[in-house]
Amino acid sequence: MLFLDEAPEFPMNVLDALRQPLESGRVTVSRSLGSITFPARFMLVLAANPCPCAQPSRQDDPCRCTPMTRRRYLARLSGPLLDRIDVKVSILRATRRELLADRRFIEPSRVVAERVFLARERAAKRFAGTPWRCNAEMPTGVLHGEYRLPGKAMAPLLRCLDSGVLSARGLDRVLRVAWTLADLTDRARPGVEETSAALGLWLGEER
């Protein structure tokens, strides 16, 4: 896993260099003497503050960044890069009350890990006899062929594709996440609930 904290602070050419390995799972380094390709399948996690001052919504010291500054800051993460980020979530700063709250109701990591393990097992079982092991590795042709979803499940995605909100690459990524959501809840295949939820995660909608 590659975690880039304060991602907009990285030079744009560095961020954009991540696009090729994200897509292909390989990285090619070219020099005058020739080029060499290395395996580079990884999970990319980017964190970003909503603005350069990094003081979101504090009552005692509110952020003074203009909407323009904020937009420009986040725009450093280019569209083509964000296209390749499957899940985008906004996280609000925790209040003192939340930090001190009773944590007995919070799911322990052990329980979450078990659920992830089972979901991965379901995917591996489905892909038995193929070269891929998880939904992220499913090639586009297979995704739209053997694993094509019924019209009802596809409807919200096709609407966004037609209006230009969702790119063709984004569509494939949303579909793979929808399969993972189905695996997490032990459903045979994603329905409209999973495709809509996956679309919301790709768009980064507030929930």
Ligand SMILES: [Zn+2]
């Ligand atoms: Zn600010």
